Amino acid sequence: xxxxxxxxxxxxxMKDLDENYLKQITGCASNxxxxxxxxxxxxGDKAEKFYLIRSGKVALEINGRDKGNLRxxxxxxxxxxxxxxxxxxxxxxxxAHALExxxxxxxxxxxxxxxxxxxxxxxxxxxxxxxHILEQRLQSTRMQLLDVYKRV
Amino acid sequence: MKTLDRINLExxxxxxxxxxxxVIGPVVKxxxxxxxxxxxxxxxxxxxxxxxxxxxxxxxKTNDKSLFSYVVGPQSxxxxxxxxxxxxWKAKREGKSxxxxxxxxxxxxxxxIGVRSCELNSIFIQDKVxxxxxxADSYYNNIRDRIFIVSVNCNRSAxxxxxxxxxxxxxxxxxxxxxLTEVINNDEHYFVMxxxxxxxxxxxxxxxANEASEEQVKAAYDAVKNAELHMQxxxxxxxxxxxxxxxHDHPIWAQIASRCLTCANCTMVCPTCFCSNIEDVTDLKGExxxxxxxxxxxxxxxxxxxxxxxxxxxxxxxxxxxxxxxLASWEDQFGTSGCVGCGRCITWCxxxxxxxxxxxxxxxxxxxIHK
Amino acid sequence: xxxxxxxxxxVDPMIPETVKVKKIFWxxxxxxxxxxxxxxxxxxxxxxxxxxxxxxxxxxxxxSAISISSDxxxxxSLLHTIxxxxxxxxxxxxxxxxxxxxxxxxxxxxxxxxxxxxxxICIIVGGIGxxxxxxxxYHILKHRKQYGKLTLYYGxxxxxxxxxxxxxxxxxxxxxxxxxxxxxxxxxxxxxxxxVVTALMNYVKLVPEKxxxxxxxxxxxxxxxxxxxxxxxxxxxxxxxxxxxxxxxALGFCGHCQYGPSFVCKDGPVFSFSKVTDxxxxxxx
Numbered sequence: 180x181x182x183x184x185x186x187x188x189x190x191x192x193m194k195d196l197d198e199n200y201l202k203q204i205t206g207c208a209s210n211x212x213x214x215x216x217x218x219x220x221x222x223g224d225k226a227e228k229f230y231l232i233r234s235g236k237v238a239l240e241i242n243g244r245d246k247g248n249l250r251x252x253x254x255x256x257x258x259x260x261x262x263x264x265x266x267x268x269x270x271x272x273x274x275a276h277a278l279e280x281x282x283x284x285x286x287x288x289x290x291x292x293x294x295x296x297x298x299x300x301x302x303x304x305x306x307x308x309x310x311h312i313l314e315q316r317l318q319s320t321r322m323q324l325l326d327v328y329k330r331v
Numbered sequence: 332m333k334t335l336d337r338i339n340l341e342x343x344x345x346x347x348x349x350x351x352x353x354v355i356g357p358v359v360k361x362x363x364x365x366x367x368x369x370x371x372x373x374x375x376x377x378x379x380x381x382x383x384x385x386x387x388x389x390x391x392k393t394n395d396k397s398l399f400s401y402v403v404g405p406q407s408x409x410x411x412x413x414x415x416x417x418x419x420w421k422a423k424r425e426g427k428s429x430x431x432x433x434x435x436x437x438x439x440x441x442x443x444i445g446v447r448s449c450e451l452n453s454i455f456i457q458d459k460v461x462x463x464x465x466x467a468d469s470y471y472n473n474i475r476d477r478i479f480i481v482s483v484n485c486n487r488s489a490x491x492x493x494x495x496x497x498x499x500x501x502x503x504x505x506x507x508x509x510x511l512t513e514v515i516n517n518d519e520h521y522f523v524m525x526x527x528x529x530x531x532x533x534x535x536x537x538x539x540a541n542e543a544s545e546e547q548v549k550a551a552y553d554a555v556k557n558a559e560l561h562m563q564x565x566x567x568x569x570x571x572x573x574x575x576x577x578x579h580d581h582p583i584w585a586q587i588a589s590r591c592l593t594c595a596n597c598t599m600v601c602p603t604c605f606c607s608n609i610e611d612v613t614d615l616k617g618e619x620x621x622x623x624x625x626x627x628x629x630x631x632x633x634x635x636x637x638x639x640x641x642x643x644x645x646x647x648x649x650x651x652x653x654x655x656x657x658l659a660s661w662e663d664q665f666g667t668s669g670c671v672g673c674g675r676c677i678t679w680c681x682x683x684x685x686x687x688x689x690x691x692x693x694x695x696x697x698x699x700i701h702k
Numbered sequence: 703x704x705x706x707x708x709x710x711x712x713v714d715p716m717i718p719e720t721v722k723v724k725k726i727f728w729x730x731x732x733x734x735x736x737x738x739x740x741x742x743x744x745x746x747x748x749x750x751x752x753x754x755x756x757x758x759x760x761x762x763x764x765x766s767a768i769s770i771s772s773d774x775x776x777x778x779s780l781l782h783t784i785x786x787x788x789x790x791x792x793x794x795x796x797x798x799x800x801x802x803x804x805x806x807x808x809x810x811x812x813x814x815x816x817x818x819x820x821x822x823i824c825i826i827v828g829g830i831g832x833x834x835x836x837x838x839x840y841h842i843l844k845h846r847k848q849y850g851k852l853t854l855y856y857g858x859x860x861x862x863x864x865x866x867x868x869x870x871x872x873x874x875x876x877x878x879x880x881x882x883x884x885x886x887x888x889x890x891x892x893x894x895x896x897x898v899v900t901a902l903m904n905y906v907k908l909v910p911e912k913x914x915x916x917x918x919x920x921x922x923x924x925x926x927x928x929x930x931x932x933x934x935x936x937x938x939x940x941x942x943x944x945x946x947x948x949x950x951x952a953l954g955f956c957g958h959c960q961y962g963p964s965f966v967c968k969d970g971p972v973f974s975f976s977k978v979t980d981x982x983x984x985x986x987x
Contacts, residue, residue, distance in 0.1 A: 191904075240890065250888050253896045257904040278893050319898040323886045327920040328829030328859040420717055422761070422804075428741070429761050429802050433717045465968050466715060466953040579984045606957035609950045613762035620762040627956070634958065637948050638787050648986035656960065663963035 183208050187284060190231045191257045192308060200301045207290035213277040219260075222274045226263035228285045232256055235281030240274045252320075253278065262309050264288030333540035334547055335511070335522040340398075341372045343481070343509075344444065346537050352442035352479055355411065357401070362390060364404035366411075369444065376401055383489035383674065386683030397515045399445060402489040403673050407602030408450055409457060411441055412474055419609075421621040438470065442479040446507065448500030449492075449671040451482055453602035455506060459665040460605045479530065482507035486554035488562050491674030493687055496565035499671040501558040509535060512551035523551035566672060566687045567694065568658075570701075574693060575659040577700045579651065583693055588647035590682045595628035597676035597684075598653065603661075603669050604628070629653050654686060715953060718759045718804025723797050724779060730863050732787070733830060734795055735771070738780045741802055747777035751812030752837030753944060753972045757952050758782065759804025760793035767949040767967075769834035770808060774841060780805075783833035783865065809952045811972045813838040814942060818914040822850040824906075826927040828857040828899055828919025832865050834944055834971075835918050843877050853880045853906050857899030857923065860885050861892045880906050899923065900930040910935035918944040925982065928975055938976040945970050945978070962987060 184205040187193050193201060211230070213219055220226070222242055230237075234256050243249040251273065254260050260283075263271055269288065295302030335343070347354050348370070356369040359376045369375065381401040382389045390401070420433040446454075458475065461468040482503040485492075494500030503510050508531030511522040523543050526532045543551075598604040608627035613620040627634060629652050635643035643649055661669030670686070677685045693699055725737040740746045750756075750770050757765040766788070772781035786795045797803060815838060823842060827835050842849050854873075858864045864883060874881045882902040884895035895902060899919075908931075915936060917927045924943050931941050947959040947966040959966040962981040964973070981987050 236895070238890075238893075238896070248890045250890055250892065250896055253884075253894070255895070255901075255904055258901075319901060322898045322923070322926065325922070326859065326886065327923050328857070328863065328886065424761060427801055429720050429804060431717060431720070431804070433714065461955065463954045463968070466955070468953075468955055469714075576980070579987070605955070607951070607955065608958075609765070609956065611762055611764045617762055624951075624956075627958070629957070635948070637946070643986045645986060652987075660960070660963035664965075 183210065183284065186210075186233070187231070190233070190284070192231055192259050192312070196304070197301075200298075200304060203294050203298070203301065204286065204291065207287045207294065208284050209287075211283050211285045213281040213283075215277060215279050217277050217281075219275040219277060219281075220271050222271055224271045226261060226269045226271045227288045229259065229261040229264050229288060229291075230283040230285050231259050233282040233284065235283075236278040237275050237281055238278050240276070241272075242274070248274075259312055262313065264292065265306070265309065332543040332548055332551075333524045333535070334543045335524050335538060335540050337372060337398075337520060339538045339540060340511075340522060342538055343534065344369065344371060346534060347442040347479060350534075351440055353439040354442045354444060355408075356444035357399075357404070359390065363388060364390065364401050366404075366406050366408065366443075372398060375399075375445075381489050383491045383678045384683075385491065385677050385685045386680055387490075388678050395515070396520055397513055399483045399485075399511075399513045400487065402485055402487070402492060403447055403450065403675060405600045405675065405679055407600070407673075407675070408443055408446060408454060409602055409605075411443075412454065412457060412471055412478075413461075413605060413607075415626050417470065417624045419622045419624055421619065423619045424617070435470070435473075438473050440477045440479075441474065442481065444481045444483075446480050446482040446503075447485055447673075448482065448503040449494045449497075449673040450602055451480070451503050451506050452497075452499040452671045453673070454480075456603045456665065456667060456669065456671065457605060459667070460603075463665075479534070480507045480509075480527075482510040482527075484510060484512040484551075484555045485558040486513060488558045489674065489678075490563050491677040491685075492558075492562055492672065493564040493566050493674060494672040495559055495562045496568065496687075497668065497670055497672030502555045507531070512554055514547065514550045514554055516550075521547065523547055564674065564677075564685070564687045566670070567690060568668070571668075571690065572659040572662055573702050574690075574699070575655045577702050578693060581693060581696070582698055583689065583696060584647035584651045587650050587684060587689060588645065591646055591650050591684060592681060593630040593632075593646050593649055594681060595630040596679045596681065598628040598630060599626065600675040600679045601657075602671065602673060602675070603657075606634070629656070654689070658686075658690070715806060715809075716951070718757070718765075718806050720802050721780075721805045723799055723801045723803070725799060726795075726797055729783060729865050733783060733785050733863075733865065735781055735783045736794070736797070737772075738782065738803075738805065739778065748780045749777060750774055750780075750808035750837075752815065752841055753812035753834060754808035754810045755834070755952075755971065756780070756782070756805050756807030757809070757949065758784075758790075758794060759806070760790050760797075761803065763793045764790045765804070765806070765949075766790040766794070767809075767946075767952060769944075769971075771833040771836045772840075773844075774837050775844060783830065783836075785830050806952065809967055811968075811970055813916055813944075813972055814914065814974075815841055819848045820850065820912075822852070822909060822913040824853045824855075824908060824913050824915040824931070826855045826899060826903075826915065826917045826919075826931075828923040828927075829859065829863070830865070831917075831919030831923075831944070832856055835916060836866070838916060839873070843873065843879070846877060850912060851880070851906075851909075852878065854882070855899050855902040856881070856883045857902075857919070858883065858885050859887070861888050861894070898926065900926050903930055903934065908934045908936070910937070910940075913940065915941045916944075917941065921945070928982075938979050939974055941975040942972055943975055943978070944972050 237254045239252045375398045378395045422431040461471040485501040507527040510525040606627045657669040720741045721738040771783045950956040952967045954965045954968040
């Protein structure tokens with residue numbers, strides 16, 4: 180039985196997080212494993228979890244309708260997947276599927292939301308970390324958008 | 332030191348011509364003092380005096396018999412050392428092959444008469460540009476190694492001169508073959524001569540030159556002092572590199588850009604500006620081609636074109652580039668300032684932008700970062 | 703027209719030598735590679751250091767500064783990987799086997815490999831930026847034991863724009879190298895990474911004190927890579943970038959390639975980031 184709080188503590192997203200908060204969060208955590216090509220969640224599904232990836236690679240795709248499935252990003256070890264559990268109506272905007280075997284810690288969205296409501300200070304700490312991730316993602320997305328390698 | 336009279340100055344020109352030199356000197360042409368071939372002292376601008384201010388140049392004829400009472404015009408000696416258009420090589424197609432013909436066109440042996448101290452310094456500066464430690468430009472060196480320089484020490488300064496603050500004049504200290512200081516008053520007209528090299532002494536020995544008396548030496552000294560004391564502009568060089576390196580976002584650049592036409596006059600008249608462009612030209616059949624080098628300017632919009640764009644389109648960035656290069660980066664590149672204080676950029680700017688004034692403006696501005 | 707004062711080179715660096723196209727093939731839709739050999743039958747050697755570039759001359763059209771992307775220990779021929787993007791590169795792309803072109807070079811500074819012995823090497827490249835680093839990679843792989851951990855992060859536009867894909871696979875299989883490739887966009891047939899090249903840095907633990915980094919690609923990508931390396935604890939002195947500016951003469955005379963006080967053609971194109979850090983952010987420099 181792996182020590183979840185130990186694994187959580189070592190994940191970059193939880194770096195230097197107050198021990199108390201970590202204990203609370205561990206209460207919402209579970210270990211998950213996805214096999215190669217398994218779909219983790221679909222676009223439009225209820226966003227019930229957020230994932231801290233430990234190993235493997237996850238592809239994020241959007242249904243491009245007539246253009247087929249459009250892959251927009253891959254996420255790997257040390258990164259996190261999902262913030263739709265914070266923002267109502269708590270639905271996924273993309274599909275995620277494991278490109279290789281993926282090991283992750285899944286944190287239950289509702290459980291986390293309730294704990295954050297009860298302890299706003301912890302909630303703020305979590306939000307700060309998410310804001311940082313969001314900013315990084317936005318910058319990276321902008322870089323991809325700028326198409327810097329394209330033929331001039 | 333010795334003295335020469337007018338007759339022997341004429342003789343000097345004759346001796347140089349006989350020795351195979353293309354003798355170049357100041358002449359009045361198109362309303363300015365330009366540099367061109369001369370045959371005799373009759374070609375020199377006798378009695379002409381220039382009036383210079385920001386964006387202003389006038390030549391006035393006086394009854395004076397002096398030969399060197401003007402200072403510098405829009406041309407500089409780079410006209411000969413670094414010609415505006417130069418063919419580098421030519422090539423032709425032969426089947427699948429390319430055959431390159433790099434025979435050098437004949438480069439003349441020049442004698443420059445009337446090189447001012449600021450101009451002499453600009454030649455030293457370009458020496459370092461075209462011998463940059465990694466590569467040496469052989470066209471430049473070929474001409475440079477064979478030049479005979481007769482420098483002239485200024486006896487007055489024109490309105491835009493600032494050689495004193497740039498430590499480049501008015502007296503030429505070394506690097507000339509012969510240097511002359513003109514002394515003229517109601518009774519006499521002579522030139523106090525200094526020899527600066529072996530070749531200079533060799534040529535001087537062929538002239539009838541008398542030993543200069545103490546009075547004559549003093550008269551020459553006073554003439555040059557007159558130029559020194561009447562400088563109307565100064566460049567404050569203290570910490571100028573840091574000043575320019577740390578103020579890239581200063582509002583002054585936009586302010587200057589609102590006046591600057593990016594006409595590139597300053598770069599053309601500047602005796603040290605060296606930017607060039609390489610052009611390949613072909614005949615209609617595409618079988619013969621020539622590569623040419625011609626003057627370019629960092630003010631031209633094309634200058635900063637790169638694949639897929641242009642990184643320096645704004646006028647303010649182009650002005651900033653020119654002045655920062657001239658007064659700051661040049662020091663890091665070649666060990667000296669790129670400016671010799673000749674004032675040409677001030678005189679020939681159609682809107683009268685004055686780099687000495689703009690540097691003062693930056694220094695005194697409340698927005699300036701002083702490090 | 704010009705002479706190298708040290709007397710080492712007999713060839714006048716302003717006059718091109720003529721070379722022949724031995725092979726020319728397309729790597730991607732708009733990127734091709736040429737293999738060049740000396741025109742004369744006597745096997746003369748090409749000597750260059752990884753990171754240097756040549757000025758390639760298309761008859762009557764002009765020259766283009768192109769990095770050398772071959773193995774510097776194989777002196778019989780040169781490889782140049784070229785992006786077809788302007789007049790000169792367009793002309794070069796039309797050359798056939800046996801055609802001649804002009805070549806001046808090699809010019810410029812090189813990747814600092816000698817004094818990197820014993821260090822870990824982290825290479826971050828984007829787009830065609832892999833081409834100027836390939837000679838450095840060849841050198842390191844040839845002397846693998848002299849270096850520590852070797853990491854290569856490569857970002858391309860789409861999977862179809864990945865350069866040297868077969869070679870990358872071979873390196874991964876045969877050598878002790880951590881190699882990750884990412885693309886900006888792809889369809890679902892691509893099973894690799896998608897995202898900015900700096901996101902790949904999550905995959906390897908950098909030991910900043912013993913790492914030397916070499917970065918090449920579009921300047922904006924280099925900026926992000928350098929920022930990320932510094933965030934990981936690297937010193938600016940140990941990060942090297944390869945810059946590009948408009949080259950006309952490649953000799954430091956024409957002034958076009960100036961970047962602040964540096965001439966990219968002779969003080970660069972490879973610079974230690976500490977040398978350019980003050981000016982890297984300045985707009986329209």
